[in-house]
Amino acid sequence: MTKTALVVDDEVDLCRLMQITLTKMGIKSDVAYTLSQARDYWQEREYDFCLTDLKLPDGSGLELVKEISGSTNTPIAVITAHGSMDLAIEALKLGAFDFVNKPLELPRLRQLVENALKVTHQGDDPEAAPECTPEQKLLDSRLIGDSAVMLPLKNTILKLARSQAPVFLSGASGTGKEVVARLIHDLSPRRDGSFVPVNCGAIPSELMESEFFGHKKGSFTGAVADKQGLFQQANGGTLFLDEVADLPLAMQVKLLRAIQEKTVRAIGDTKEIPVDIRILSATHKDLSQLVQAGTFRQDLYYRINVIELKLPTLNARRDDIPVLATHFLALIAEEWQLETPPSLTTAACERLQHHDFAGNVRELRNLLERAVTLAETPNIDVNHLGLPALTPADTEPQAMSSATQGTAPTAETPAARTHPASADTLLPNSPSGQMAPIDSSAAHDEKGQLIQAPTSASNLHPYRTHTQHYPSVIKGAAANHPKTAQGDSAENIKTANQAAQAPNETKNINNLGLPAQGLEHYLQAQEKQLIITALKQTGWNKTQAAELLGTTFRSLRYRMKKLEIDEDQLE
Known part of the structure; x- marks a missing residue:
């Protein structure tokens, strides 16, 4: 079936250029020169995507973005004049798929159209079962849990994956920010491109520019060969800036230009290279407070924080702890090549659900690894967990309520932010943190305190x-x-x-x-x-x-x- 597109712009020559480009790509297009004409076309016909200018004779293209993105899943991209980045960001907040700058670069236009056509029309059929879609299956396999706070989070991730807008992932340590970032990438039209994660706090400040943008041979002492930077490596894919709050101010300026202009220049090079990437960023720190303190640039904050996604803590989703524990135990059995997969007793599972997880899902996996190591049989009991004895207050019903411990996570924008109480958790890629061996058989006094160390x-x-x-x-x-x-x-x-x-x-x-x-x-x-x-x-x-x-x-x-x-x- 021939794909169709609606092009909205008041510049006749530019419309003809876009029409010719789309025709060569096998796409049939209609052209509207005003906002009212575009609305008429949209009501009369069905299109696979829309491309609109933001400034039209009888109104703003933002109105069309709001109407289309609010009523259908059809991707809509915007054309913005050079220097009108604020309008482009506003369009992304309203639901625009992506943007392209004037003067129009045909390679960039073709890439945008290809990405738009990859977006699935999930949700167009009200009778379709969402759990049967490949996207939903991927979500359920990688994002474990069906608690009250997880269902809206999964739906939000599906929506964010369709867009090209920068997303800022906020949440405490161990909530699985990189897991969500990879999911957004794998569910997006950029899934065939590279996902390049980078820990901004782990790169020495003097090497940061070279790591991000690359360098040419001989540009400085030790540059014995050309080096490709992280931006070039992520071209056509996604760049994930983890712990973005740790970027030094000098690098923040250079990063801002690269994100805004979508071009980078390697150290020692004389020309800028265009890059097509999507920026995802994360940190466990409060960026708004760092902006007020002057340690993080406000303009960069608004560039990367177009949409904010808050991740819930494990304490806010205690109902997911049994299924998470089962998932991790299966992974541990596979990695450690155990003949019999370990399992939790009912008492051990209940004890985990009453535990206060400061380290979230990462802490849960570490605790289970320690318990498997200490257990003498495949059955993991309470004494193998090494957790302190519960007090009567810990076992009260409110300690188990996940619905009251966090707000359902939603995608937010700086313009409308509610700051839910939750901040953290999903699936980590790998465990980290020190785990001290805990007594699996030590005696306890009448207060529940350990009084004897084992040597078994x-x-x-x-x-x-x-x-x-x-x-x-x-x-x-x-x-x-x-x-x-x-x-x-x-x-x-x-x-x-x-x-x-x-x-x-x-x-x-x-x-x-x-x-x-x-x-x-x-x-x-x-x-x-x-x-x-x-x-x-x-x-x-x-x-x-x-x-x-x-x-x-x-x-x-x-x-x-x-x-x-x-x-x-x-x-």
Whole structure:
């Protein structure tokens, strides 16, 4: 079927040029020279997309944008004169698909039209089941949860994916801002292009311009070859600026021009190169406060914050915790190559739903990884979670209400912002953060406090069924190893045995026999010492050290990373 387009502009020559370009692309077009004529055409016929000027003889093109985007899913793009960026941004806020500047560049026009034709007319058929669409399936597979705050978030993401407007993702750490950014890209017409994420806070300020815009060979000391910048890498796709609040002021100026003009110039080059990218940005900081403080440019803030999407915290979507936990446990079983996938007991699931997740979904995954490591069977119970005992106030009904803990996330613009209380969470790409080993079988006093540290070898890896203590395992192995008779290894093993068998000989708090720096620090220190001892014993051979400790190579490597053990500590 031949695609059709409506072109609205009062410049006859420009309309003819656009008509010729569209005809060569196999698109039939109608031309309207006034706003009233465009409305008549729109009511009489159906079009696949619309292209309109913002300044018309009998009104503003913004009126047409508002009418079309508010009533249909048909993409509408705007043509704006050079220097009228504020009008273009206003059009994007009203629902415009994209914009193109005058004087018109044909390659840019063709790219815009191709992107517009890729936009699906999802929602045009009221009888169509949205859950059956590929877009909805992708959303459900990547954005886990169907709580009250998640359904409007998914609908908003689908709408944002159809647009080319810059989107600012706000939310606390661990809410899955990059996950949402990738979803917007994968659901958009730019899905075939590159998704280029960049952590703005991780790039040294002196290298920032080269990283973003590239450089030419010989442009500065050390520039031994041409380098392509991040903007060039994202050409035709999406550039995701994570932690954009960490950009230095000098770089903010250069970034503003690149976003506004859609051109970049590499260091040492004499010409600017056009780039076709969509900007997505995110930060856990309050950009509006940084603007008031003078540490973030206001003009850049309005360029990247055309549409704001707030992500809910995990505490605001507690109903999703069971399905999230199941999802993460399946991922952990696959990554760790576990024969039997782990699962949560009913009590453990209820305990997670009562936990206050400061780190949101990222904290949930870390907690589950630790629980799988400590569990002796595939069944994860409350004691494997390592969470403090609940008080009666924690189990009251209001603690489980997700509907009252956050406002449904919506896409916002700086002109109309309600600032919902929620700020964070979806799916992280990878876990991060320090996870201290927690007692899986320690005794508790009448107040629910841990009073005894475990030394079971079963705590080293998933589903361990042995009952030997760490010191016993190493001591037995050391007796058969010639190097344990003398030197540092034997002394370390002796020290580890003494420390594990006599915890009350450590520094005391009020002479109660408790570790001065707390249980977690004590357990970490003991475990770290045992692992180092085993590694020394085997000459840094992790496979043999894992066998010596009665665990797996994968589990040992995981714990070495968490405890920050490297080869330098073995000297």
